[in-house]
Amino acid sequence: MKVLKFGGTSVGTPERMKEVSRLVTQDGEQKLVVLSAMSGTTNSLVEISQYLYGGNKAGADDVINRLRTKYYAHVPELLSKKENQDELQKFLEDKFNYLQSFYIDNFTEKEEKIILAQGELISTYMVTCYLKEQGIKTALLPALDFMKTNADAEPDMQFIADKAAAQLKAVPGMQIYITQGFICRNVQGDIDNLQRGGSDYTASILGAAIKADEIQIWTDIDGMHNNDPRVVDKTQPVRHLHFEEAAELAYFGAKILHPTCIQPAKAANISVRLLNTMEPTAPGTLIDNRSEPGRIAAVAAKDKITAIKIKSSRMLLAHGFLKKVFEVFETYRTSIDMICTSEVGVSMSIDNTKHLEEIVAELKKYGTVTVDSGMCIVCVVGDMVWENLGFESRAMDALADIPVRMISYGGSNYNISFLIRESDKKAALQRLSDVLFNNK
Ligand code: ADP
Numbered sequence: 001m002k003v004l005k006f007g008g009t010s011v012g013t014p015e016r017m018k019e020v021s022r023l024v025t026q027d028g029e030q031k032l033v034v035l036s037a038m039s040g041t042t043n044s045l046v047e048i049s050q051y052l053y054g055g056n057k058a059g060a061d062d063v064i065n066r067l068r069t070k071y072y073a074h075v076p077e078l079l080s081k082k083e084n085q086d087e088l089q090k091f092l093e094d095k096f097n098y099l100q101s102f103y104i105d106n107f108t109e110k111e112e113k114i115i116l117a118q119g120e121l122i123s124t125y126m127v128t129c130y131l132k133e134q135g136i137k138t139a140l141l142p143a144l145d146f147m148k149t150n151a152d153a154e155p156d157m158q159f160i161a162d163k164a165a166a167q168l169k170a171v172p173g174m175q176i177y178i179t180q181g182f183i184c185r186n187v188q189g190d191i192d193n194l195q196r197g198g199s200d201y202t203a204s205i206l207g208a209a210i211k212a213d214e215i216q217i218w219t220d221i222d223g224m225h226n227n228d229p230r231v232v233d234k235t236q237p238v239r240h241l242h243f244e245e246a247a248e249l250a251y252f253g254a255k256i257l258h259p260t261c262i263q264p265a266k267a268a269n270i271s272v273r274l275l276n277t278m279e280p281t282a283p284g285t286l287i288d289n290r291s292e293p294g295r296i297a298a299v300a301a302k303d304k305i306t307a308i309k310i311k312s313s314r315m316l317l318a319h320g321f322l323k324k325v326f327e328v329f330e331t332y333r334t335s336i337d338m339i340c341t342s343e344v345g346v347s348m349s350i351d352n353t354k355h356l357e358e359i360v361a362e363l364k365k366y367g368t369v370t371v372d373s374g375m376c377i378v379c380v381v382g383d384m385v386w387e388n389l390g391f392e393s394r395a396m397d398a399l400a401d402i403p404v405r406m407i408s409y410g411g412s413n414y415n416i417s418f419l420i421r422e423s424d425k426k427a428a429l430q431r432l433s434d435v436l437f438n439n440k
């Protein structure tokens with residue numbers, strides 16, 4: 001069985017939901033379909049929670065009422081039989097009343113997580129109603145019964161595999177199984193989620209759990225592009241990527257895939273295909289364990305990066321210095337993206353600045369500390385085995401006119417990364433596209 005995930009834009013209107021239904025049923029094969037919330041809904045639910053943290057019930061009411069009007073209008077657009085419309089209408093009324101039950105004084109993260117889960121609960125119910133009305137044998141599997149994270153907030157793969165198999169077995173012979181992306185239960189059993197954009201992760205985890213034939217991520221663009229299509233013109237889809245290349249690109253900003261999504265598929269060696277709902281016959285991008293020798297595949301960029309440099313003459317010829325530095329980041333649960341060292345100093349980049357002040361204060365014990373914020377990591381991905389000739393110089397030539405703060409190469413066989421100013425990002429991405437892919 002294949003696992004197919006459709007993102008927010010793919011289920012963004014009743015029309016799109018019908019198109020998704022057509023896409024998943026046309027070949028008659030059994031499928032497990034993972035859906036996001038309708039586009040914009042999770043953002044609205046975040047907004048509602050923000051109001052409720054601040055005790056602003058009128059603000060929350062405003063957003064809920066706008067959502068309610070939008071969803072109620074979808075009922076007759078999606079379903080044609082009166083009894084089906086009534087059933088969906090009742091479901092939606094209950095959901096919106098439920099959202100309004102969170103107007104409480106002590107609003108916590110626990111309530112926020114419940115609110116954020118409603119988008120996927122609603123979209124999957126809607127698509128299930130539509131498929132059933134079309135006479136398709138469809139079962140809606142509640143993700144909250146089998147998607148579970150452990151004490152480290154990582155997916156509990158054994159639990160998920162056992163429970164998902166049991167759920168599928170409990171309703172045999174269906175053509176389509178639908179479930180919610182993004183949402184899960186945490187180790188306490190409370191409703192939680194896999195972070196924004198996490199539906200891709202759900203699909204990959206489930207694909208690995210049920211040993212799927214393939215994991216498909218359907219979105220609104222024709223596969224992974226060789227550069228960010230929102231920033232650079234003349235980008236082209238990349239037809240094939242190695243798991244590692246895709247993981248680097250996702251981590252370094254190619255928003256088409258959630259950064260965590262590759263790992264479960266790679267571990268289970270299940271190929272991932274990125275496909276376009278707007279153009280279903282386009283080939284998209286295939287991600288698997290084959291690499292293409294000597295090829296530079298793509299470029300991606302990650303914003304809002306902070307660079308921290310520690311200079312210390314004590315580092316010269318000393319051992320244990322890096323350990324002390326890393327322990328500071330460990331204490332504040334802050335992960336390091338890039339690192340460059342010399343005999344007298346070390347530079348690191350982080351994207352989470354929640355504990356920046358504390359980290360800097362601690363690091364000052366070991367040397368002089370400098371912080372540069374507003375930086376951006378530009379990552380060039382491809383077959384970058386060190387024996388291959390020439391690609392580092394091509395990437396560096398492209399960035400000849402741009403001040404580069406750090407360069408990291410050799411950490412993996414698949415990337416070379418540059419830390420530059422965020423204000424230089426567009427120029428850097430455009431130059432890299434021109435030089436690496438458009439032969440300018
Ligand atoms: P979905 O709702 O389907 O999950 P997202 O909005 O999360 O969709 O992500 C898909 C978007 O990611 C695309 O519309 C595209 O603009 C953007 N994107 C960013 N970088 C890339 C890239 N390298 N290749 C393709 N798309 C990219």
Ligand code: ASP
Nearest residue numbers: 036042182196197198199
């Ligand atoms: N609906 C969630 C979000 O918007 C998850 C997802 O779409 O992947 O972040």
Ligand code: MG
Nearest residue numbers: 007197255256
């Ligand atoms: Mg997404």
